[in-house]
Amino acid sequence: xREAAPAVAVLAPPTSGGSRGGGNILFLLSNLVLKDFRxxxxxxxxxxxxxxxxxxxxxxxxxxxxxxxxxxxxxPNFAVxxxxxxxxxxxxxxxxxxxxxxxxxxxxLVKRVRCPRVIFPIAAVLAxxxxxxxxxxxxxxxxxxxxxxxxxxWPYLGLIWGLEVVFMSGLTLITSVLDVYYRDVRYVVEASxxxxxxxxxxxxxxxxxxxxxxxxxxxxxxxxxxxxxxDVLLHxxxxxxxxxxxLGLVSTGCLVAGLAxxxxxxxxxxxxx
Numbered sequence: 001x002r003e004a005a006p007a008v009a010v011l012a013p014p015t016s017g018g019s020r021g022g023g024n025i026l027f028l029l030s031n032l033v034l035k036d037f038r039x040x041x042x043x044x045x046x047x048x049x050x051x052x053x054x055x056x057x058x059x060x061x062x063x064x065x066x067x068x069x070x071x072x073x074x075x076p077n078f079a080v081x082x083x084x085x086x087x088x089x090x091x092x093x094x095x096x097x098x099x100x101x102x103x104x105x106x107x108x109l110v111k112r113v114r115c116p117r118v119i120f121p122i123a124a125v126l127a128x129x130x131x132x133x134x135x136x137x138x139x140x141x142x143x144x145x146x147x148x149x150x151x152x153x154w155p156y157l158g159l160i161w162g163l164e165v166v167f168m169s170g171l172t173l174i175t176s177v178l179d180v181y182y183r184d185v186r187y188v189v190e191a192s193x194x195x196x197x198x199x200x201x202x203x204x205x206x207x208x209x210x211x212x213x214x215x216x217x218x219x220x221x222x223x224x225x226x227x228x229x230x231d232v233l234l235h236x237x238x239x240x241x242x243x244x245x246x247l248g249l250v251s252t253g254c255l256v257a258g259l260a261x262x263x264x265x266x267x268x269x270x271x272x273x
Contacts, residue, residue, distance in 0.1 A: 024115070025115060025116065025119060028113070028115055028119060029119050029122070029123055029126070032106070032119065032120065032123035032124075032127070033123050033126045033127045033130075034127075036098065036123065036124060036127035051131045051134040051135060052134060052135060052138045054090060055083060055086045055087060055090055055135055055138065056138070058082075058086055059079055059082045059083050059086060060079075062082050062202070062203050063078050063079045063082055066078060066082075066203055075205070077146045077147075077234075079142065079146070080139075080142045080143060080145075080146045080148070080233075080234070081230070081234065082202065082203055083138070083139050083142050084139065084226060084229050084230045084233060084234065085200060085201060085202030085203065085226045085230075086202060087132070087135045087136060087138070087139045087229075088161070088164055088200075088222055088225040088226050088229065089196070089197065089200050089202055089222060089226070090131075090132075090135060091128060091129075091131070091132040091135070091164065091168070092164070092168065092193075092196065092222050093193045093196075094128045094131060095124065095125045095128040095129075095132075095168045095172060096168065096171060096172060096175065096189055096193070097186075097189060097190065097193070098124040098125075098127065098128055098172075099121040099124040099125050099168070099171075099172025099173075099175065099176055100121075100172060100175040100176055100179050100185060100186050100189045101176070101179060101186055102120040102121045102123070102124040102172070102176050103117065103120055103121070103176050103177065103179065103180050103269060104179065104180065104273065106120050107273040110269065110270060110273060111270050111273060117262075117266050117269060118173065118259070118262055118263075118266070120176070121169070121172040121173050121175075121176040121262075122169055122172075122173075124172060124176075125165065125168050125169050125172055126165075129165060132161070132165075136161065139233075143233050143234075148233060148234060148236075151232070151236040153231075153232045153236065153237065153238045154232060156228070156232050156238055156239060156244075157229065157232055157233075159244075160225055160228045160229055160232070160239065160244075160247070161225065161229075163221065163225070163247050163248060163251040164221060164222070164225045164251070166251040166252060166254075166255050167221040167222075167250065167251035167254050167255070169255055169258065170251070170253075170254035170255035170256070170257060170258030170259070171254055171258065172258070173255075173258030173259060173261065173262040174254075174257070174258045174261050174262070175189055176262075177261065177262045177265045177266055177269065178265070180269050180272050180273060181265065181268075181272065196222065199220065199223065200220070200222050200223045200226055201217065201223055201226055201227065202226065205230075206223075206227050218243060218246045219246055219250055221247055221250050221251050221254075224243055224246060224247040224250075225247065227239070227243060228243055228244065228247065
């Protein structure tokens, strides 16, 4: 928390003039994003290399387990298959953990700076978008290394990954404000990450899921992002219309719900911090 106090002077721009309100919010948002990114890797000798170390290690371990111990020949190029699942899942866990604690981590700013408090969880998600972009670049490099090529469906990737950002923004709005009221929420979030690792098809395909359970996967945005990404990158085909529709509806619905819940509960946030 020692970072929060000096950050008030650095992050808070002049607030005179109503026409400058939007610029002031953008100024604060951009500085919060950069501050979170810098603090994460401060005093670390490898810096942003850790953004690619985690998915590489997990990819290596899972590839070893499912090609040497439990071999499954139905998945060629298993390493890149795994990475297609790990990259969206890693963004989910990093953004959710950071977003959930964002109000408490920035409580000095929340109390002293006059600004919409909604920007703190949003900034946490956007800060992790920087790691997401780095890991996407790693994924694209592996896609090319394993012999896959750009196809005409690649523009779908921007929509797919963008909808994940929308979903995470809505979800962190809910968990961040609830974490102020109930400090156990962060531990529930950490436990849910373990559960989601198994419920997202990271090391198995959607076709292996029983037919009566596939609707659940369609309604799980992270699982939908993984399946849609593999369709485009590995199978050179567009995601199904039902999958995209479900992903879009759930993601935008979560954002709308997140804004409504946050706006309803945030009036007491400063008193509870």
